[in-house]
Amino acid sequence: MRADRLVAALLFLQSTRRRVTAAELAAELGVSERTARRDLEALAAAGIPVYSQAGQGGGWSLVGGARTDLTGLTAPEIRALFLLTGPDADARPETRTALRKLVRALPAPLRADAEAAAGAGTVDGADWTGTEPEEARLAALQRAVVDRRELRIGYARPGRAPRERTVQPLGIATKSGIRYLLADTADGLRVFRVGRVTSVAETGAAAVRPEGFDLTTAWRALAARMKDRLVAATVRGRAAPDTGSVLEGVLGGRVRYGERTPDGWTAFEADGPSPEVIAARLAGLGARVELLDPPSARAALARTGAELTALYGAPGTPAAAPRAPGRAATPPG
Template sequence: MRADRLVAALLFLQTRQRVTAAELAAELAVSERTARRDLEALASAGIPVYSQAGQGGGWSLVGGARTDLTGLTAPEIRELFLLTGTDAHTSPQTRTALRKLVRALPAPLRDGAEAAARAGVSDGTDWAGIETEDAHLGPLQRAVVEARQVRIGYARPGGEPRERTLHPLGIASKSGVRYLVADTEQGLRTFRVDRVTSVTETGAPAVRPEGFDLPTAWRALAARMEDRMVATTVRGRVAPGTEGILEGLLGGRIRYGERAPDGWRPIEADGPSPEVIAAQLAGLGARVELLEPPEARAALSRIGTELTSLYGETGA
């Protein structure tokens, strides 16, 4: 993963007076073009890395070979740690390297680096999510690291944005979706980052609950969300060849029975309500038949009636 390579490239630069893109490529087992792009990415991110052309040239870290990274500023250090904090693919080796890097930092920079390292958590278990675009991720990460209270605009699906004042505590990444973990008047809550419409700092400091630990808090919040996601079970049957689509829609929330002689398979599917599951399956048309509970069948009937009323009979 690129985050791993960037950390490795920075540490490699620290140990050398000057390196070429070819030397870095050999060290990281990548192409010379990829190594050059990684070096340029470090420089463009504000890391004090510079290149020198000509014979004997190459790339160097400002301050020489034995800087213990003292050439880095506090914002640069935070950016480096945030780079890997919420990446679900960050390896254990990279996280170990980051811990060593913290210990190598000068004392004035160490607190900021540790705050950035605590700002994110990755959860690899599946919620059948998709990668999202998070326009406000950067401001939220900074608010977490710098302990700034924020006012956000937040829009649930189909709803208008509403403002909430929060104490941001961390960013969690699960199945390609990022969630802000924050303290509110109602206690700890999660907010999908891709549904945040605005971020404004209030000027007040964020209050961190005593003894707060992001991984522990996320596990409790995620369990609560999972309970809501599987509050209801519907039963039915599906036509041959439908399994792949179902798994894309519902992930691990679907279970199959043995296939009948006609090729159809019994299914059980979990979800927050019969109506929500029916809406998720409505696009499969006649390839799925829900049998129970009655609320699921009624919801599909209502969806069919609404679509027929809107679009009319096929061929009309």
């Protein structure tokens, strides 16, 4: 749009502090030299103090080095913006370009702070297992959301082979550093974890966006339903001393501690999708955790123990004794 281009031209003039030629402005804006010259003339006609000087060394500049603060940003706002977007610039060329333009547009006293904030962090897209970064798929999903293009995506749930689905992409939400695609499907509105998307391809059709759709409202409703499913069940148990950090590593923040018993163990409650799922997550802690309730959780652990014994245990092998109580702590660990 021409209005955007005129603003960009003015920002370029006020950031260079020198005369610029129409050719230089054309290169900056990605337009022809003739178009750049017309834009400069339009700025002058609109009352912006832009003037030209002919001849060698001539060009266009702002009268008296005049500056127009088009950003309207305060120093704390600028710092927050660059802290937010600076790390992503490593993986996004378009973000790097936008940040460079914004730095040039800032008043001189604010530039050093902005540049320092932009370099205050970095992002490594690959995890410690060497899994391929999701940035390329994320960029494709974001383009489809903006351009409203229907997609055919491959999606792999944990422990399952990828499955293709046709979706109408509606937005990207980020929660606790994890990004999710909200999309309409034949089964209704669904959430797809971006890290589990294995492929992205446009179908060639336009995406259908529900009338009155609001991304924030939809995400909050879906997130509330997801949270309800994640904490649908509660188990009670007790943990051996020095087990707290391991227990929290397995169950995250869904653990609540109770009283410490005389033998040094600590009572706890934990929430999860079902008693069986919680039991499966705790199975690796062996005798360091004892589940007390509900019976279905204890039965699930008993089945797991029997399966492991049948697979790995030799006849007559004595069962491992629970860990001896040590220094008590509440919470344990």
